[in-house]
Amino acid sequence: MNNNKHFKIYKPYGYLSQFVNNGQKQKSKRLLGELYDFPSGSMSIGRLDEKSEGLLLITTDGKISNYICSRGIEKEYYVQVDGSITDEAILALQNGVEIGFDGKKYMTNPCKAFKIKSVPNFPERSKKIRDDRHGPTSWISITLQEGKFRQVRKMTSAVGFPTLRLIRVRIGSIYLNQMGIGEIIEIDTPTITSH
Structure with missing residues (x-):
């Protein structure tokens, strides 16, 4: 049993x-x-x-x-990034970007990425995130089938939009x-x- x-x-x-x-x-x-x-x-x-x-x-x-x-199960993340993310940055994320991993350069695999039109309704985080008075922020969805250490954060930094908040919303067919x-x-x- x-x-x-x-x-x-x-x-x-x-x-x-x-x-x-x-x-x-x-x-x-x-x-x-x-x-x-x-x-x-x-x-x-x-x-x-x-x-x-x-x-x-x-x-x-x-x-x-x-x-x-x-x-290679899909893992989807909703990411709040610093700045108003551009179509070019989204395209770069989709195609793969170069990040540092274990002291070497690593090219991420192509993935799904898109800008989320309206702000997702998540509970407020215990540690405050800076607000829009300090400039705009954007929410994006990134879906990966790989998972290097701090990969999503490194990817958004690589395209010039550092991560402010990162929430995993899905693993395969299981949702948050x-x-x-x-x-x-x-x-x-x-x-x-x-x-």
């Missing part, structure tokens, strides 16, 4: 995508275990860095974790929908299709 447990959560800003502190520098860091009493053996599928928010899947089943990480920050929902075995 399969007793594995699976959850989808809205990871808040300021949390690491892990359950144990594995470094001296991380003593004061906030971990996922503070949000809920997850079963032992829980692991996050993929990661969101400390400053990123949104959909994170947690499972006690290593096979599911490996499947999602190795199959209207979840609140820090909300946790237990789900059946995730059937992840690419979309």
Whole structure:
């Protein structure tokens, strides 16, 4: 009998995508275990860095974790960037941009990217984002099938529009929908299709 447990959560800003502190520098860091009493053996599928928010899947089943990480499953992010993003910048993101990764130059794969016309309705973040008095901001959607460390942030910087807020809204066919920050929902075995 399969007793594995699976959850989808809205990871808040300021949390690491892990359950144990594995470094001296991380003593004061906030971990996922503070949000809920997850079963032992829980692991996050993929990661969101400390400053990123949104959909994170947690499972006690290593096979599911490996499947999602190795199959090029789409991950969609809504990104608030500094400035009024141009069509040229969107095109560059779609075609792939050069970023630094592991001390080397890396060309990102072509991806889906578009400007979001109206401001998405997300809960307010715990740490304030600068407001429009300091100049315009834009929201864009970026969908990747790869996931290098801090890739989305590096991509928007590479086209001249640094990321202010980053929220993952979809992993394959699983959506964040209207979840609140820090909300946790237990789900059946995730059937992840690419979309």
